[in-house]
Amino acid sequence: EIVLTQSPGTLSLSPGERATLSCRASQSVGKNNLAWYQQKPGQIPRLLIFGASIRATGIPDRFSGSGSGTDFTLTISRLEAEDFAVFYCQQYGSSPLTFGGGTKVEIK
């Protein structure tokens, strides 16, 4: 089973700042078999990125994904008030599909 480790656990930032979230896999997930989701309190997760760098429909371009193999990054270029949430990475390079433990982006 591929273990995904997200860091940091919590990121305290102000609106307008840049957020950089990391997701590291215990073994290669393949070139780009990684997705990112956002979950706000009391809401269902929302797909942000798939294929490591492809934004899902309706996702603003301030969200971007990069990386391959074992190291991936989600970047939010300028945080807006509605972006504060928990973010999860998910690999689908091999079964079982697995999620990272999440990074909480909170308002500083």
Add this chain to the structure above:
Amino acid sequence: EVQLVQSGPEVKNPGESLKISCKGSGYSFTNYWIGWVRQMPGKGLEWMGIIYPDDSDTRYSPSFQGQVTISADKSISTAYIQWSSLKASDTAMYYCVRHRLSSSWFDYWGQGTLVTVSS
């Protein structure tokens, strides 16, 4: 519009059985996999398993194999997950999700079904 609509919240005693549902609409139900994801209170997301409704090909995460049963009735575009004997540790929110492939991202999520197991 693609929708996955799940059955309502459940409160059960330990040892009871339970089956919750997920009805798909707005797309060809038999052409996509349906998966189940668990989220325990205050915790992260865990993939439990998937089913391909067209032929009921089913796959489980090793962590959940033997603990739950996933099924589907393509005639009514509905997938299910069931427990034969609930434990307190099954208390969680359960989401159904749509997969394009058996190994892929989840593009649509159900609204979640909260299962509470308590004596």
